[in-house]
Every structure is written in C-alpha cells, then in structure tokens.
Amino acid sequence: MSVQTEGSPARGRVSRWFVGDRWWAGLTLAYLLTRVTAVVAFLVAARDPLSRPRSWRGDEPVDAWRLMHQAWDANWYTIIVEDGYPETLPRGEDGRVWQNPYAFYPLYPMTVRLLSALGHVSTGAAAIALNTVLGLVAVLLMRRLLLAYAPQLASTRPWFLFTAPVAMAAFPAAGVFSANYSEATAMVVLLATLLALQKQRWGWLVVGIVALGLVRPLAVPLGLVILVHFAPKFLAHWRGDGADDPGRRIWTPDLARFVALGMLSVASVLLWPVLVGLLSGEADGLFLTQDAWKRPGGTETTAPFAVLTAQAGSGWLAALWVTGWIGLCLGGALLPANRALGPQLHAWSLGYLVFILATVGVGGSGTRYTLFALTFHTSLAAPVRRGWQAALVVAGLLWFQFDWISTRWSGEGHAP
Numbered sequence: 001m002s003v004q005t006e007g008s009p010a011r012g013r014v015s016r017w018f019v020g021d022r023w024w025a026g027l028t029l030a031y032l033l034t035r036v037t038a039v040v041a042f043l044v045a046a047r048d049p050l051s052r053p054r055s056w057r058g059d060e061p062v063d064a065w066r067l068m069h070q071a072w073d074a075n076w077y078t079i080i081v082e083d084g085y086p087e088t089l090p091r092g093e094d095g096r097v098w099q100n101p102y103a104f105y106p107l108y109p110m111t112v113r114l115l116s117a118l119g120h121v122s123t124g125a126a127a128i129a130l131n132t133v134l135g136l137v138a139v140l141l142m143r144r145l146l147l148a149y150a151p152q153l154a155s156t157r158p159w160f161l162f163t164a165p166v167a168m169a170a171f172p173a174a175g176v177f178s179a180n181y182s183e184a185t186a187m188v189v190l191l192a193t194l195l196a197l198q199k200q201r202w203g204w205l206v207v208g209i210v211a212l213g214l215v216r217p218l219a220v221p222l223g224l225v226i227l228v229h230f231a232p233k234f235l236a237h238w239r240g241d242g243a244d245d246p247g248r249r250i251w252t253p254d255l256a257r258f259v260a261l262g263m264l265s266v267a268s269v270l271l272w273p274v275l276v277g278l279l280s281g282e283a284d285g286l287f288l289t290q291d292a293w294k295r296p297g298g299t300e301t302t303a304p305f306a307v308l309t310a311q312a313g314s315g316w317l318a319a320l321w322v323t324g325w326i327g328l329c330l331g332g333a334l335l336p337a338n339r340a341l342g343p344q345l346h347a348w349s350l351g352y353l354v355f356i357l358a359t360v361g362v363g364g365s366g367t368r369y370t371l372f373a374l375t376f377h378t379s380l381a382a383p384v385r386r387g388w389q390a391a392l393v394v395a396g397l398l399w400f401q402f403d404w405i406s407t408r409w410s411g412e413g414h415a416p
Contacts, residue, residue: 102280103292152340157385221352325357
C-alpha cells in the first residue's frame with residue numbers, strides 16, 4: 001500500500017523507501033545499521049583487557065570474533081554443535097550434576113550444526129550468519145504481525161509500523177542477534193506462531209507450538225494468548241450471537257481447537273524435559289542440570305517468584321516488582337497505537353513477563369529475556385508519527401545497545 005506524503009519531494013522519496021511501497025528496503029537498511037552497531041560494540045569490548053568471561057584464563061588476546069561466538073552461553077552452543085549432547089549427566093565426587101549442554105534447547109544448535117556441515121564452514125561462521133539473517137526475518141515478521149492485528153496502521157501510522165520492528169532489533173539485548181545465541185531463532189518462531197494464530201493457519205500453528213518447545217520454554221505464556229484469542233468466540237456463542245438456537249451446542253469447533261491447542265502447548269513445555277530424560281537416562285535430567293547453575297538471587301528453590309524475592313530482599317519488594325511490570329504492560333496497552341493491536345499481543349507480553357519474574361527474576365540475563373516482550377517495542381514506537389521521531393528513537397536505542405554489549409560481555413559484568 002502506498003503512503004500519501006506531504007512536503008518536499010526529497011521527504012516524499014525518503015518516506016517511499018521507509019514507509020511507502022519500498023518499505024522493505026528501509027527496514028532492511030535500518031536493521032543492517034543495528035548489526036553494524038553491534039559489531040562495532042564487540043570490537044570496542046575486545047580492546048578492554050577485562051572483556052572476557054572469568055572462566056577464560058591466560059594471557060591470550062581476546063578478539064571480537066571470539067566474544068561473539070564463544071563467550072558465555074555461546075560456548076555451550078558451540079559444544080553442542082561440535083560434540084552433541086552427552087550420553088550421561090556429568091557428576092562430581094559429591095554426586096551433584098555439573099553444568100552441561102542439556103540446559104540449552106536443541107533447535108538452534110542443531111540448525112547451526114546442519115548449516116555448518118552443508119556450507120563447510122566453522123561453527124562460529126554458521127551461527128553468526130544464521131542469526132544475522134534470522135534477525136532480519138524477525139524484523140519483517142514483526143511488521144507483518146502488526147499489520148495482521150491492525151491493517152489500518154499502514155495508512156494511519158506508517159512510521160509506527162517502521163519503528164516498532166526496528167526498535168526490536170535496536171533493543172539493547174538484541175546485540176545477541178550478532179552472537180552465537182538462540183534469541184534470533186526463538187524470535188522468528190515466536191512471531192511466526194503468533195501470526196499463524198491470528199491468521200488461523202492451524203497447521204502452521206501446530207508446527208510453531210512444537211518448535212517453541214525445542215527452542216525456549218515460550219509455550220507457557222502462549223496458553224494465555226490462546227485463551228484471549230478464543231474468548232470472544234466463546235462469549236459470542238454462549239450469548240447466541242448469530243445462532244438459530246442459542247446455547248444448543250456446548251462443544252463447538254472453536255472449543256475443540258482451544259482444547260487441542262492448550263493440550264499441545266502443555267506437551268510443548270514438557271517436550272524437552274522428556275527428551276532430556278530419554279537421552280540422559282534420568283527422568284529429571286533437565287531439572288538436575290538447571291540446578292547446577294547458581295540461580296539468580298542466590299536461592300536454590302524453584303518456587304514461583306523465589307528468585308525475585310531473594311533479589312529484592314523481601315516478599316513485599318518482589319510483589320512491588322510484579323505489580324510494576326504489570327502496570328507497565330497495562331499502561332502501554334492504553335497508548336493509541338497499541339490499543340489498535342488488540343488484546344492478544346498485550347496478553348503475550350504480560351504473561352511472558354510474569355513468567356520471567358516467576359522463574360528467573362530481574363537480574364543476570366533479565367534484560368536479554370525481556371527482548372521477547374513485544375509490546376515494549378511497540379510502546380517505544382507508539383508516539384512516533386514522523387521520520388525524525390523514528391530516527392531519534394532508533395538512535396537512542398542503538399546507544400543503549402552499544403553500551404549493553406560493551407558492558408555485558410565484560411568479565412567484570414554479569415553474563416549477558
């Protein structure tokens with residue numbers, strides 16, 4: 001759809017390339033700018049003698065390439081790609097399970113392994129190339145998802161449609177789109193799954209839900225989105241809207257789909273734990289592996305919000321964090337551009353953030369996890385109506401992305 005532009009011919013040409021009939025070119029250019037920023041940040045971080053994980057010993061030089069494909073979690077993905085998963089859980093003399101590759105879901109490293117074999121390239125090259133491409137796919141999918149929920153935005157808020165996807169790629173933690181991490185793969189699967197739900201492409205939705213269970217535990221909050229999606233249909237049926245015999249049938253096609261998709265979401269959550277049990281020979285292998293990592297906040301309990309409570313120092317502070325995040329999500333839903341998106345995306349972000357607060361809290365990798373809270377990005381883009389406003393938002397985010405990479409990959413900081 002073309003966009004009507006006002007002002008000088010030069011401004012019209014710019015609008016055409018970013019929000020007009022060549023919008024894809026503008027999105028691609030802006031995305032590449034976010035990747036250049038990330039690579040420069042890695043180059044700067046590599047010059048700092050402290051920019052290495054504490055586990056790296058010796059005086060060998062650290063270059064940007066090594067930071068991108070071997071630091072922190074990237075090292076575990078490299079191990080999985082090159083050596084696979086172990087046949088048994090490694091244990092110390094005290095019988096406790098050591099940290100091992102089973103903590104990392106298989107879809108991303110297995111894809112890297114396939115590309116590395118087919119292309120006859122190194123693990124690092126395959127991983128960075130894959131993530132760079134998938135990051136662009138995620139940006140394009142994000143725009144398509146927003147249009148699926150609010151088609152009128154193409155004519156009423158074209159710069160919002162540009163800014164929101166780019167804000168996702170410029171988000172501070174989106175620096176991992178240029179590292180050997182699984183976020184780019186997970187984001188593509190998530191966006192494709194949400195799009196399939198909105199378009200009612202049930203076959204693709206099934207594929208997406210299963211894939212979520214193999215890339216990250218994202219199917220947990222997806223259940224709330226499925227409920228929000230089907231709730232209006234249930235209400236309309238039970239009220240008898242458009243029905244010859246109101247309330248005649250309890251079991252409807254929509255209810256059948258809802259039950260089936262809900263059960264599939266539960267199965268998706270259990271998929272990797274079951275596979276780890278089968279591969280390692282220990283039914284609770286995944287949970288034993290996860291316990292090998294020191295949990296944020298210094299607590300070992302898996303009770304909901306226990307980590308957040310330990311980080312905040314008391315129960316009421318933890319409750320304050322949860323209330324604050326919920327308020328932030330609900331506040332974002334009141335913004336005009338966000339209201340047009342409907343309740344599903346807001347349900348996703350709200351459910352996902354509560355899930356993160358209940359499991360990993362706000363420290364350590366918390367910033368990276370919030371990358372998947374989609375309405376954070378749309379809220380940043382909501383005030384944008386002009387190209388210069390979009391430029392300011394993106395520039396500000398890129399500054400924070402540069403800072404996040406240069407500090408989070410430092411041995412003196414927390415793991416990214």
